[in-house]
Structures are given as C-alpha cells and as structure tokens.
Amino acid sequence: MRAELTAKAKEYKRQEVYADKVTSINDLAADGFSIEDIAQQENVTLKRIKDYRKENNKSVLSQPAVIKQAFDEFTIQDQAVTAGIEVGNGTVWVQPSNYRPTTTLSLSRATPRITQILRQQKATALALKEAKAVAAGIKTPADIAKQSVSLQSLGEINRQTTLLTDKERGLAFSKQAANDGVVALASETEAGATLLVGDRIKTEQQSPLSDMQRAQTASIIRDNLGQDQLQDYLDYLRMVYQVEINEANMANAQGR
Structure with a gap:
C-alpha cells in the first residue's frame, strides 16, 4: 500500500511540475517572447525545421493539429509562438518564420529548379554508388591506404560526438567490426554520400570502482x-x- 501511495505521489508531483512548465511557456508566448528566448529561459529543446509544408508534410511534426496551428493566418502574420500543442505524450510550441505561400510556377520558371533537383539527385546517386564500392573494398586496416580516396581520421569517437551528424552517428554504431578488422559503411546524405570506417566498438565492461x-x-x-x-x-x-x-x-x- 505504501509503495502504491508513493508511486501516486511521484506521478502527481511530476504532472504538477509538467503543468506548471506548460503554463509558464504559454504565458511567455502570450507575452510576445520569441521561441529562442522561451527555450533559453525555460531550458527546453529548440529545433528548427526547414521547408515545413502545409501539404505532404513528412517532418517529425506532421500532426494535423500542429500544421493547423503553424499555418494559422494570425500566427503567420505576427510570427508569433503558438500556444502549447499536445503531441503524443508531450507538448510542442511552434513559431513560423520566412513563410512563403505556395505558388504555381510557369514552365520557364520551374525548369531551372527542376533541373537543379534532378542534377542533385543524380549526383547523390553517383556519390553513394562510389562510396559503396569503396566500402566493399575495405575489410582490414591495411585496405584503407589502398583506396583512391583520402579518408579523414576522426580518432576515437563515442555516441555523443559532435564530429558526426545524427544520421552518421547511428551509422557508425550500427555494425560491429570483426576481430582485428574494420567495418566500412556508406550512406546517402543531404550533401551526397558519406563513408565511415571504424574498428571494433568498445563497451565498458569493467567498473572503475573497487x-x-x-x-x-x-x-x-x-x-x-x-x-x-x-x-x-x-x-x-x-x-x-x-x-x-x-x-x-x-x-x-x-x-x-
């Protein structure tokens, strides 16, 4: 019984703290604070989403409730921070900036943009193909020097390193290398392709404490x-x- 009451007390306390945080952020948003100032003052995570769309939205905030608030006419006009929007088990706040309404381009205006996109897609595909070919030829540390491309040494890295993007960190720790060997992995990126070569992933087995x-x-x-x-x-x-x-x-x- 005591354990159950303690658990209820903790949950009540957590909900109370969470509700106070939501109210505080909503008050700051209503007072006209920018989302950067709110994030800094309330110590919450700030994320930016480029090319956030009203239609065909594939972002992490593709929920209809978020899209509706983000594209509200008055919110866009004032570039204001929305009130809290419940998403799953959390709450998000959105502030639109650099809004550009969707327009239909003429063929002459659209052609350069289409050409640029197609060229980028082709370049990315070629870069990924080359990166995979190089990765296939790397099985041991000695194979690295035999490649026609130069690889940058990052030294020993961990899962918190800032030398890699989130996608690259996930790739780097996705496969274990063989004993006395290395693993080479290639993946598509926004800029083209990335090639990562690593040795065995080390895990802390022995506690440093007596x-x-x-x-x-x-x-x-x-x-x-x-x-x-x-x-x-x-x-x-x-x-x-x-x-x-x-x-x-x-x-x-x-x-x-």
Missing part, C-alpha cells in the same frame, strides 16, 4: 532513494489527507 567503493555507492543511493520516497509519500499525504506529522520524531528517526 568492490568497497561500489558497496558504499550503493548504500548512499539506497539511503537517498529511501529519503526521496519518504518525502514524496509525506507530500502526498499532506495533499490528499489532513494529517499532522511530528517533525521532531522524524528528525530523530533519521539520525539528525
């Missing part, structure tokens, strides 16, 4: 966790029931 240090750390974590759970439980009781808690006895029981 047995005594691990035991002490576990004890500290248990103590802190127990104290947090107890406090959440007490907060929940205060919110739901009219109770009186003897703080002096609580302090003595906790050894303070």
Whole structure:
C-alpha cells in the first residue's frame, strides 16, 4: 500500500511540475517572447525545421493539429509562438518564420529548379554508388591506404560526438567490426554520400570502482532513494489527507 501511495505521489508531483512548465511557456508566448528566448529561459529543446509544408508534410511534426496551428493566418502574420500543442505524450510550441505561400510556377520558371533537383539527385546517386564500392573494398586496416580516396581520421569517437551528424552517428554504431578488422559503411546524405570506417566498438565492461567503493555507492543511493520516497509519500499525504506529522520524531528517526 505504501509503495502504491508513493508511486501516486511521484506521478502527481511530476504532472504538477509538467503543468506548471506548460503554463509558464504559454504565458511567455502570450507575452510576445520569441521561441529562442522561451527555450533559453525555460531550458527546453529548440529545433528548427526547414521547408515545413502545409501539404505532404513528412517532418517529425506532421500532426494535423500542429500544421493547423503553424499555418494559422494570425500566427503567420505576427510570427508569433503558438500556444502549447499536445503531441503524443508531450507538448510542442511552434513559431513560423520566412513563410512563403505556395505558388504555381510557369514552365520557364520551374525548369531551372527542376533541373537543379534532378542534377542533385543524380549526383547523390553517383556519390553513394562510389562510396559503396569503396566500402566493399575495405575489410582490414591495411585496405584503407589502398583506396583512391583520402579518408579523414576522426580518432576515437563515442555516441555523443559532435564530429558526426545524427544520421552518421547511428551509422557508425550500427555494425560491429570483426576481430582485428574494420567495418566500412556508406550512406546517402543531404550533401551526397558519406563513408565511415571504424574498428571494433568498445563497451565498458569493467567498473572503475573497487568492490568497497561500489558497496558504499550503493548504500548512499539506497539511503537517498529511501529519503526521496519518504518525502514524496509525506507530500502526498499532506495533499490528499489532513494529517499532522511530528517533525521532531522524524528528525530523530533519521539520525539528525
């Protein structure tokens, strides 16, 4: 029963904090703050989406509710931040910028753009084909120097590196190399193609802490966790029931 009440208290507290955050951001948006200022002040993630479309929207924010708010006439006119929009288990805010209404181009105006797109697609396909051909010829470290292309050494990287894009990081850690070998992977990118060569992926197997240090750390974590759970439980009781808690006895029981 106590565990259930503690869980309810934590969930109630989480929802309360979340609701306060949403209200705070909505207030800032209503006051005319830019989305950059809001993100910095409220410490929330800011993401930019280029070429956000009303029709055929394939972005991560393709939900009809988001599109409707983003393309609201007054929102576009004022370049304002929308009120919070519920998406799945979260909430998003959108601020349109550089809005360009869809227009039908004449053939003469559309031809250069179509030609550019087709050339880019062809160049990307050729680059990817070449990258895959190079990757197929790399099985060992010695094979790297035999290639006709020069590869840049990035040294040892991890999953948090900023030297690679999100897509490249996912590619780099998608396949394990053979013992004493390397793995070469090629993928299409916005600029053409990328080729990554890596050796075996290392995982941390051995804890840097001694047995005594691990035991002490576990004890500290248990103590802190127990104290947090107890406090959440007490907060929940205060919110739901009219109770009186003897703080002096609580302090003595906790050894303070």
